[in-house]
Amino acid sequence: MIDRRIGFVGAGNMAKALVRGFVASGLVDAARVQASDPSEERRAEAARDLGIVTHADNASLARFANLLVLAVKPQIAPAVLDELAPLVAPETLVISIAAGVTLSSIEGRLPAGTRVVRAMPNTPAIAGAAATAVSAGARATPEDLELATTLFGAVGRVVTVDEGLMDAVTGLSGSGPAYVMLVIEALTEGGVNVGLGREAALLLASQTVYGAAKLLLETGEDPARLRQMVTSPGGTTVAGLKALESGGLRPVLIDAVRCATERAHELGRGPKA
Numbered sequence: 136m137i138d139r140r141i142g143f144v145g146a147g148n149m150a151k152a153l154v155r156g157f158v159a160s161g162l163v164d165a166a167r168v169q170a171s172d173p174s175e176e177r178r179a180e181a182a183r184d185l186g187i188v189t190h191a192d193n194a195s196l197a198r199f200a201n202l203l204v205l206a207v208k209p210q211i212a213p214a215v216l217d218e219l220a221p222l223v224a225p226e227t228l229v230i231s232i233a234a235g236v237t238l239s240s241i242e243g244r245l246p247a248g249t250r251v252v253r254a255m256p257n258t259p260a261i262a263g264a265a266a267t268a269v270s271a272g273a274r275a276t277p278e279d280l281e282l283a284t285t286l287f288g289a290v291g292r293v294v295t296v297d298e299g300l301m302d303a304v305t306g307l308s309g310s311g312p313a314y315v316m317l318v319i320e321a322l323t324e325g326g327v328n329v330g331l332g333r334e335a336a337l338l339l340a341s342q343t344v345y346g347a348a349k350l351l352l353e354t355g356e357d358p359a360r361l362r363q364m365v366t367s368p369g370g371t372t373v374a375g376l377k378a379l380e381s382g383g384l385r386p387v388l389i390d391a392v393r394c395a396t397e398r399a400h401e402l403g404r405g406p407k408a
Contacts, residue, residue: 137282139228141163142170142199143196144206145170145179145217146178146189149260152290153256153260153286154181156260156263157290168185169408170188170190170196170277172189194218197222200319204229205241206232212233213238225248225249227249228250233249235305235399237403238251249277250275251274252269252271253273253298254268255267255305257308258311259291262290264291265290265291266294266308267287284371303392306394306397319344324336334373338392
């Protein structure tokens with residue numbers, strides 16, 4: 136069990152998903168987790184659903200925690216960091232999940248020497264199936280990065296990347312759940328068009344996407360190899376794949392990641408520090 140007092144600055148959906156995952160995994164005792172949020176409703180929900188202590192102010196949280204998770208909207212992150220700066224103890228580790236807020240901007244607003252790790256989990260954290268990328272700040276230690284990896288591993292899979300690649304992470308896994316939902320919607324419509332009921336088509340499409348991803352992750356096989364395993368010459372899968380290739384599915388998905396990455400880069404240049 137992790138011997139840290141963890142404070143979540145913000146008690147929104149992602150923060151709650153992380154707390155739930157940390158506790159359910161056995162890594163963290165709920166008694167060692169607290170959260171702050173200006174919304175009375177969110178505080179009440181977190182206290183009721185997660186069994187944790189909540190605060191209306193960040194000062195009380197900072198006095199409790201020696202690991203702070205910055206889980207606020209990026210546009211308010213600078214003001215929150217300015218508020219936290221005089222309250223952060225030298226031994227406190229800060230982990231930020233604020234999208235687009237750079238390590239340098241966080242470090243620049245906190246006391247000199249503060250150790251910071253930046254993380255980018257995606258929304259499947261709510262279902263314990265997140266894809267998370269983590270990057271270490273200038274003063275973060277290998278142990279800090281290992282701790283962050285362990286924590287986010289409780290809600291899914293984790294990779295370590297250079298911070299310069301965080302926009303690419305945003306374009307792929309950050310926005311990726313929306314791309315996959317669109318694919319599931321389209322597969323469902325296809326099933327309905329060939330005679331299936333909508334409920335059955337949705338279940339079959341969703342489970343197929345889930346199963347294919349699970350097969351890939353558990354076998355470690357190349358996706359092209361797994362695709363070939365279900366593709367018989369002249370069979371039904373070949374017919375479907377030909378339609379996908381002629382419709383440009385592959386380049387369209389590649390372009391989606393590129394466009395989202397570029398947009399993340401544009402937003403990152405905006406006022407966030």
